[in-house]
Amino acid sequence: MAGAHPQEIDLAFAGNHELRKRVHAAIDQNPTQTTLFRDISAYILGQASQPSNEPSAKKRKLEDSNGAQNGSGVASSLTSAATKAWRQYPGVSFSLPQRKKFTLELVDKRDGGVRAVGADGSVEFSIPWRDVDQVFCLPVPEKAKRQHNFIVLPVHGDGVNPVPDHLKSSPPEPIVWTFEEATGKNIVEGEDPGPSPMAEAIHHCLIQASTGKMVIFPDADQFESAIPQSHRKGEKAYHVKGHRGSKEGYMFFTSAGIVWGFKKPLAFFDFASVTSVSYTNVLRNTFNLVITTQTGDIEFGMIDQADYNGINEYVQKHGLQDASMAATRRAQKLNVNPPAEKKDNGTNGAAAEPDDGLTELQRAEQQLQNMEDEEDEDEEDYDPGSEGESEGSGSDSEDEDGEGYEGAEGEEHEEGYEEGEGEEGEEMES
Numbered sequence: 307m308a309g310a311h312p313q314e315i316d317l318a319f320a321g322n323h324e325l326r327k328r329v330h331a332a333i334d335q336n337p338t339q340t341t342l343f344r345d346i347s348a349y350i351l352g353q354a355s356q357p358s359n360e361p362s363a364k365k366r367k368l369e370d371s372n373g374a375q376n377g378s379g380v381a382s383s384l385t386s387a388a389t390k391a392w393r394q395y396p397g398v399s400f401s402l403p404q405r406k407k408f409t410l411e412l413v414d415k416r417d418g419g420v421r422a423v424g425a426d427g428s429v430e431f432s433i434p435w436r437d438v439d440q441v442f443c444l445p446v447p448e449k450a451k452r453q454h455n456f457i458v459l460p461v462h463g464d465g466v467n468p469v470p471d472h473l474k475s476s477p478p479e480p481i482v483w484t485f486e487e488a489t490g491k492n493i494v495e496g497e498d499p500g501p502s503p504m505a506e507a508i509h510h511c512l513i514q515a516s517t518g519k520m521v522i523f524p525d526a527d528q529f530e531s532a533i534p535q536s537h538r539k540g541e542k543a544y545h546v547k548g549h550r551g552s553k554e555g556y557m558f559f560t561s562a563g564i565v566w567g568f569k570k571p572l573a574f575f576d577f578a579s580v581t582s583v584s585y586t587n588v589l590r591n592t593f594n595l596v597i598t599t600q601t602g603d604i605e606f607g608m609i610d611q612a613d614y615n616g617i618n619e620y621v622q623k624h625g626l627q628d629a630s631m632a633a634t635r636r637a638q639k640l641n642v643n644p645p646a647e648k649k650d651n652g653t654n655g656a657a658a659e660p661d662d663g664l665t666e667l668q669r670a671e672q673q674l675q676n677m678e679d680e681e682d683e684d685e686e687d688y689d690p691g692s693e694g695e696s697e698g699s700g701s702d703s704e705d706e707d708g709e710g711y712e713g714a715e716g717e718e719h720e721e722g723y724e725e726g727e728g729e730e731g732e733e734m735e736s
Contacts, residue, residue: 318347320387384419385429402482414511433460435515442522447545452487454501465573529559529620532612546613548606559620578635583626
């Protein structure tokens with residue numbers, strides 16, 4: 307068993323988890339090889355501690371490039387169990403990239419990071435602070451006990467923007483774990499039972515690594531849901547429930563961008579990645595939100611109409627419907643000169659909108675009402691004798707209320723909805 311393996315083997319191969327597992331497996335299969343692997347491990351450890359004959363200046367530069375600490379000459383790595391953690395949180399429930407309990411560790415060095423450590427002391431997965439794009443702390447909706455999900459997003463791991471060619475074989479994945487607030491007897495007097503202490507510890511590490519990042523919490527000034535939480539009266543909700551294809555999830559409108567979670571594929575739309583936002587399939591109770599990026603459209607369906615005003619205010623506040631602003635934001639993020647503004651009928655590159663003082667959603671609702679009025683007029687001229695065969699406004703009004711969705715063709719609608727995003731609009735309009 308792995309617990310019986312000599313300690314020097316674990317130390318020698320601490321920086322390569324897969325190789326260490328292969329060594330353990332070889333020993334388990336043929337215990338007579340234990341002495342050989344122990345000698346190899348001792349040699350590796352001896353070489354690591356040998357003083358170098360390189361000139362001191364060159365040696366110092368080499369050590370720095372390998373992340374050596376305290377001038378010891380021994381390379382320090384986030385994935386090495388020999389690198390000591392600044393904070394440890396045992397028994398933390400992770401959901402990404404693995405759904406399992408690990409010990410959460412924070413390494414507060416410049417070349418440190420966040421990592422998950424297994425029961426055998428091995429590092430299962432990690433993200434260096436220098437590779438962190440964003441860190442979020444978001445409440446988990448619809449839970450009886452207060453829970454918060456910490457999301458550590460790596461650069462190129464937002465699930466929206468294209469991944470560089472050299473990372474396509476193994477794209478970076480976010481790390482997500484759940485913090486459950488202490489209640490009752492578990493509350494320690496004088497300690498905050500919420501996620502703030504953990505967030506402050508992460509923020510300390512981000513400062514130590516000079517990342518310029520901070521932990522982002524939801525903010526009512528950015529977005530607050532108009533739908534009350536039935537299970538926790540009087541408490542604000544910051545999420546919007548919706549569907550991406552057949553998968554149900556939650557959207558959070560934060561100061562850094564829009565987060566969709568918490569299951570795979572998790573997505574983060576920073577303002578620079580959003581070309582425009584539009585509304586489709588506008589019904590009386592629900593609507594769809596389409597976020598257009600450089601790589602295409604991503605549609606989120608079945609959003610409650612009660613949250614439209616809050617979402618639209620957020621969209622307007624950050625100029626997410628203006629394609630020219632999106633290009634400027636991308637230029638600023640890439641630290642290049644912004645593109646010259648192109649004027650098209652005085653709209654600065656954006657598609658011309660009717661100057662009627664209405665929002666896009668209100669115009670869509672108006673069009674829907676006009677269609678109903680036209681159907682009513684047609685119904686007045688229709689032959690009463692063929693009323694049983696009519697497809698008049700009665701069925702449409704049911705669809706608007708959401709009641710007709712479970713009618714005679716309800717199963718077909720549901721199946722079409724679960725097949726994917728591409729058919730969603732077509733099914734909902736039918």
